[in-house]
Amino acid sequence: MPASTAPVRLVLASQSPARLATLAAAGVTPRVVVSSVDEPAVLDAARAGFGGDLEPADAVLVLAQAKAEEVSARLEDDSADSREFEASALVLGCDSMLELDGEILGKPADAEDARRRWRAMRGRAAVLHTGHWLVDARDPDDGGTGGTLGASSSTTVHFADVDDEEIDAYVATGEPLHVAGAFTIDGLGGPYVDRIEGDHHGVVGLSLPLLRELLGELDIPWRSLRDPR
Known part of the structure; x- marks a missing residue:
């Protein structure tokens, strides 16, 4: 039996502007509902x-x-109004961390922590891990399965051999304080990443190919998430 192509609403359980922008660039406009979990x-x-x-x-x-x-x-x-709005909704949660020398790095605690990390990362490679989890919260009448599944993407990032002045200038922008690993590839940190091995979307924070695979396991075609044109 072919997969349904009926439109499916997506709820993004993340406040990350980069994840939202990644979906938007692929033609998907989710509703953002930020989670309140205690991560530690x-x-x-x-x-x-x-x-x-x-x-x-x-x-x-x-x-x-x-x-x-x-x-x-x-x-x-x-x-009831919210339940009606969210009928046929999938919920997507994501989280990213950088692995360097076996240590897991999330967002830096402060500017000094970000500078310390960059001094350790420069001229070296680390691995950016991004977890993805889907909950099929659609109503059964709309094809909902109640399924819940996920997977992680891992991409190797090679950092430029930046000097202390470049590190100080980048940290002063404030950007590194708000992102896992204290860097971006799609923003002000882009010039300081020499190359990557793997899916660049995963480094941004949301792997579109992996999301498509997870949708496929729920028998949901990617095109059902795209905005009507």
């Missing part, structure tokens, strides 16, 4: 459940799942 608590619970430390690709996936499921549950508990 989620990771602590996951470590306790697994009986030890998490691999970076697993850590971002655990957080992505927590965000997607928290937002999905909150939308279900909202007013």
Whole structure:
């Protein structure tokens, strides 16, 4: 039986402008509902459940799942108007971390932390892991399966051998303080990334090819997410 091509609403459980822009550039306009999960608590619970430390690709996936499921549950508990608006909705949660020398790096704590990280990263390679989790919160009448699934993308990033003055100038822009790994590839940090190995969308924070694969596992074609033209 062919997959349905009926339009499907997407809810993005992330406040990341880069993720929103990535979807918009691909013709998808989601509703943004930011999750309120306690990320350290989620990771602590996951470590306790697994009986030890998490691999970076697993850590971002655990957080992505927590965000997607928290937002999905909150939308279900909202007013009748909200439930009606969110009928036929998929909820997507994402999380990114940079792995350098076996250490997981999220957003820097402050400007000095960002400078310290850049001094460690310059002229070297690190791996940016991004977790993706989908919750099919559509009504059964609209084809909803109740499915929940996810996967992580991992991309190797080669950083330029920038000097201290360049690092100070970049950190002074404030951008590194708001992103995982203290850098962007699609913004002011782009000139300081020499090259990547893997999906550049994953470095931005949302792998479109991986999202398409996850949709396929729910029998949802990518084109059903695109805005009507």
